[in-house]
Amino acid sequence: MQELDLIIVGAGPVGLYAAFYAGMRGLSVAIIESAQVPGGQPQNLYPEKLIYDIAGLPAVTGADLTKNLLEQLAQISHRLFLGESVQKIEKEEGIFSVTTDKSTRRAKGVLLTTGAGLLKPRKLGIDNEETLANEGKISYFITSLKEFEGKNVAVFGGGDSALDWSLMLEKVAKNVHLVHRRTAFRGHEITVDRVMNSNVQVHTPYTFSNLIENELELKKVKSEESLNFSIDKILVNYGFLTNQVTLAENLEVSRNGRVKADSMMQSNIDGLYVAGDASDYPGKMPLMSVGFGEAVHAINAMTKKLEFDHPLRGGHSSSIF
Template identity: 45%
Template sequence: MTHTTEIYDLTIIGGGPVGLFAAFYAGMRQAKTKLIDSLPQLGGQLTTLYPEKYIYDVPGYPAVKAADLVANLEKQLETFDHDIFLEEEVTNLTQKEGHLEIETNKGTHYSKAVILAIGNGSFQPRRLTIDGADTFEDQSIHYFVKDLSTFSGKKVAIAGGGDSAIDWALMLEPVAEEVSIIHRRPEFRGHEHSVEKLKSSSVQILTPYIIDELLLEAGSFYGIQLKHAKEKQVRRLSVDSLIVNYGFTSSLDHLKDWGLDISRHSINVESDMSTNIPGVYAVGDISTYKGKVKLIATGFGEAPTAVNNALHFIQPDARTQPMHSTSLFEKINPEVFSG
């Protein structure tokens, strides 16, 4: 997606579930919208950390896998032709005359209003600190799994001991030729049910081991050397791909630099989801107010409130209480209702 100097109506920062629904609802209100996220795929932590975990607090679903919920939200968003910018981390947000300026690590965006749906903050993976690891990033060494089919028929090793590492191992088991999981401790940190499934699977469990060295031949990656965490034992493992899942780091320090009112790692908002900066709204886990309950369902409810009030801020004559969704959708897609 190419950067332009065009000023959008709404820019939603954060592509997790609440940000996705906010973008969809903005489309319902026919607002020119863009969405920015620091990760290489939409879905936020649900996609990156917990794709196989079930969620139980989404209305209408007795239980839904995180990956399935995100897939449905993405399909819903496809109704509208929004501009989406991935792998862009917002570094600054400033007020200009008549609009807001959003600086990222890749360029500058312009918007009349901004909705922050950044969860617990922009986060980046903890990378493998071994010589040469950066050379093979996104080739043989991965920190995100964008497409399972990429690993079809390959020998794959996963480094990590938490829920997401176990999830990826179990998801790759029927896809890859061979799957190994490496953890530096004897026991995994994942949920008991997931650990039990892992132990019952064909995934090779290597504990307690630490990745000690990359195995290279003529400059090409062909595997990893493992060192036992307590003994002098060394083991070599031939793999095509290594997925590193050592967790993520996140920071909210930059929000204070933007001038936002922060308390306890959250942005204080009013009942209309507005922050102390005119034209800037916050929804989901990043926002807080008296009596706030931090659930995905809560964020889904906050999203339309923020969109409606942001559009009212942009155009004071605009309705803050629009028609019901059926009427809005009929207006946007009359062919759906013509039969």
């Protein structure tokens, strides 16, 4: 099989943008994604949450951001393979073989945009949690705000996700209770202020004690005090456990499983680059705008470094399209 210029592993926001950028620069590119739908975290974890810090988009939901990225990507020639999990990347005589559970493809360069890997939400930690989750009483992320319309909701967590969701839910739910085991929240000050000035009922420092039918009991931390109220749904925002798999032998990863990158976003393996949440270096911020910039860096660096057998398109995007 004729090898490609570039294979991108992971079709999250950074992988989708990277593919567009590589195509715009004239590279032949394929993206391989283990999920059945492209879009990564914004599409799968928070499709209806508003994102405010993408350049040029004052506010956009996770689902609309994915739609826009796919529209942008459609402008260039590319292949997108969904439902294939990359398991191994090997390099022989300067060419990479990327092996999935279904096939092997070859490319001159590889860009890892595998994000946080395969994500698993942290649980509330109660006995019948799985049953309650299957019944839809406990959720770990929101795919449709409609499910919460007119409902009494308890949100558990103290970070930005719990605060953001409480504010989003306040607009559609009957009542929103935010429960955190500490007195102080870990989120942005501005979001904490917005929650404190909203109709969200904040319960700190409280933890889950019991749920009988719709009656939720909370216990105050280091106290005998308890609190009861009626709820229809629980949203747990305790963060995510990730399973980062090292895809290439001898690939240097940091303690959190992210791939160590140099200032051009190259890993310790020549020609194997990384961008987005999957990358690590001093001062790394796991944000999309940062990841988009890293992808641009990586692709420009690899186009300079790897020898492609066709002239590369350079210059500003307006002169390319």
